[in-house]
Amino acid sequence: MTPGGAPGSTRPVVSFGEPEGYDERVRPRKIGVSVRPKVAAAAACVVLGLGLIGGAVTGSWLTGEPGDTGARDSFTVAGGLWHNVPVDQLFPPTVAGRGAGPGGADRTWTRIAVAPDTGCTDAFDPLMRKVLAPVGCERLLRATYTDATQSYVTTVGLLFTKGDAAAMSALARRFKDENLGSRTDLMPRPYAAQNTVAADFGPGQRASWTVSVLTDAPVVVYAVSGWADGRTVDEPEPAAEAMESGITTAPAQAGLGNEAQGLADRVERGLRQTVSSPTEKPS
Template identity: 55%
Template sequence: MPSAPQQPPAAPVPSARPAGAQTSLVPPQSTATGPQRTPPPPAVPPRPTTVPRSPAAGQPWAVPVAAVPDEDTARLRATPPRAYPSFSYAVPPETPSETTTRLRPIRERRFGWVVAAGTCLVLGLGLVGGAVAGVVLARQGHGAAQEPAGYAEARRAWHSTPVDTLFPRSLKGPGAGPGGADRAWTRVAVAPDAPCTPAVLSPALVTTLRPAGCVRVVRATYTDATATGVVTVGLVFTEADPAAMSTLTQQLTAGGRAKRADHMPRALAAPGTPAARFGDAQRASWQLAAVPELPVLVYAVSGFADGHPVPRPQPAAEAMDSRQTTAPAQAGLGHEAKGVADRVERGLRRVVAAAAREGER
C-alpha cells in the first residue's frame, strides 16, 4: 500500500505550568561549610522566537504569561541586596556651659535701642552732675544762688536810700488804732546810722543777732497826733544768708525771744520834741520781727510822751488784746508800736523792689 504522506513536525509549544506552581529565580543557598559566596545571577532566558501556530478560525491567540517573564522583574529578583557597612558616631557629652548657652534664648540686638539707651544714660548722668554741682556752688557761695530778688539790694539800703524814704516825715495808719480807729504819726527825730551795740539795741538782742552778722542800725522817732505817745522805730541790717535769716526768725518767733523784755530795743529821745523824756523807763510796748525774705529786722518801741514810767512793758501782741486792762493796753501803745513798724517795713519793701528792678535792666 502506498505509504501515507508524512506531516511536517509541528513547532514546539512551551509547556504551561500547572496553576499554583511558583518558580523561584533565586537559586538556593549552599549548605556546604565554608565561605558563603553570592552566586552569579542566572541568565535571563531569551524570548521565544518561534511564532506559535495560529489558532483555529474564530479562536483568539493564546500565549502563556509565564512563558514570557518580565526582564526587569527577573533582574531584580535575581540580584541579591547589597550589604552596606554600618557606622556609629561617638558624640561627646555637652558641658553645663554649652547646655546653658544652647538653651538660653538669643535676643535680637537692635542698634537703635542701644543708641537710645546710651543717650538716656548720658543725659541722666549730666542732670545728676548738674544738680550736684548746683548744690556745691550754692554752698560755696554762702547761699547766694538761693537769695530772693532784692536780697542784695536790701543789705545796701541803709546807706543808699534817703532818710525821708526809709522814714517818711509823716505816716498814715487807717484802721491802725484800737477798735479800728485811724492813726497818724509825725517824725520828730532821726538818728545817724549806728553799730549794733547794747547801747543802741540791748545786750540780749545783740547776742541773738551775732550769728546773723549784724551790720548797722538806723532809727527815727514819731509822735501821734495828740503828742501824748511816742514811738521809736528802727531797721537792723544784717549780712545773713537766707538760711541764717530763717534760723534767726525761728529764734524770735517760735523761740519766743521777740516777746522777752530783755530783747526790747532802746528808745531814741530827742531834746526839744515830745520825745525829750522818752527813755528806757518809759518803754511800754514793743514789736520785733524779721522782714520776710530780706536780711533785715524791724522793731518799734512805744511809750508815754510825758515821761510816765511803765514798770511792766508788754509785747505789742499782748497789749493789743481788748481784754487787757494794763496801762499800755488802755493807752493803745501796742497798736502804736505795731502800726509804725508795719508802715516802715512796707516802705522798705517798696524801696528794695524798685532797686531790684533797676538792677535787672
C-alpha cells in the same frame, strides 16, 4: 530790718509776627499748609513742654522760692538800702495809719527825729545784742515819731544785718519757737531825741514793742513805744498782747501796742516796696 510783691512795675509789651509752621525737613511753611500728623503731634508736645517749664519758672519767681535768682537779687538789694535810699523814703516825715489804732481808729504819726546811722553797740541791751549776734550788725537806722496829739512817742528801727538768707531764717525761727519777741529783757531801746517831746523817752519809759525778723531781706524791723510825758512803765507789754481784745493793762488801754505795731508794719511795708521799686517812693 524787706523786705513782698513788685508794686508799680509793669509788664513789657510784646508783639508777635505772623507764625510759621515747619515740615518734616524743618523747612518753614505758612500755617494752614498741612503737616503730617506725627510732626504736628511732636510740635504740640514741644509747645506743651515749654509752657509747663515756663509756668514753673514764673511760679518760682512769683513766690520767691529759695535758690531763685530773683529772690537772691532782692535779698542783696535790700541789704544795701541803708546807704542807697534817702532817709525820707525809709522813714517818711508823716506816716498814715488807716485803721491802725484801737478799734480800727485811724492814726497819723509825725517824725520828730532821725538818729545818725550807727552800729549796734549802744542801741540794744546786752542780752538783745547776744541774740542778734549770729546775723551781725551792718548798720542801724532809727527814727522817733509822735502821734497827732503828741501823747505818745515811738521809735522804729531798721537793723541791717550781715547775715545771709539761711542765718535770717534761723533767727526768725528762734524768735518764733522761743517766743523771744515777748520777753521784756529783749525789748529794743528807744531813741530819745533832745529838744523834742521824746527827750525823756529812755529805757524805763518803754511800754510796748514789736520785733520782726525778715527772711527775704537781711533786716530786723522793730518799734518801741511809750508815753510822751516821760512816765516810768513798771510792766511793759508786747504789742501782740496789748492789742488783744479785753486787755486792761495801761499800755493796752492807751493803745501803745497799736502805736508800736502800726508804725512798724508801715515802715516794713515801705521797705518792701522800696526793694521792689527802688527808684520810686512808697505810697
